[in-house]
Amino acid sequence: MAHTNRVRVVLGGLLAGVVINLVEYVTNGVMLKADWASAMQALGKSPEISGRMIAVFNVWGFLAGIVAVWIYAAIRPRYGAGPMTAARAGLVTWVLLIFLGNLTLSSLGIFPTRMLVIAGSVELVEMVIATIVGASIYKEEQASAVRSAAA
Secondary structure, three states: OOEOOHHHHHHHHHHHHHHHHHHHHHHHHHHOHHHHHHHHHHOOOOOOOOHHHHHHHHHHHHHHHHHHHHHHHHHHHHHOOOHHHHHHHHHHHHHHHHHHHHHHHHHHOOOOHHHHHHHHHHHHHHHHHHHHHHHOOOOOEOHHHHHHHHO
16 A cells, blocks of 8 residues: 655645746736735735735745645545546645635625635636646655665
């Protein structure tokens, strides 16, 4: 029985995180920048993005990538290796990290629904592609290799 290769989960997750962070920058930092600024001003917050906020967003992107590849590794024995399984893992990650959060924010009326729908739609595609990219370098350890390394 194969074991989860934690090193490959992290490496694949970091690669997925690069994709996530790039798409997030283009979506939220360029396309929706004015919308986010208006929404933040309406909340009485500064419309400017601070370096601390950028750092937090980037760390979130890398952690999301690691979670996505970890989910891929977890479901791979059931669905098989490959891009379709990675796409499933990306969809699950999107539901857990994006959709549910946006649903909550939308119901609270904190941010405009239009903005959340645009960002969430882009993030669906982003998360699936990022997971496929990150999962492409994932390989499982074989139990015999783990046993011989432990000896």
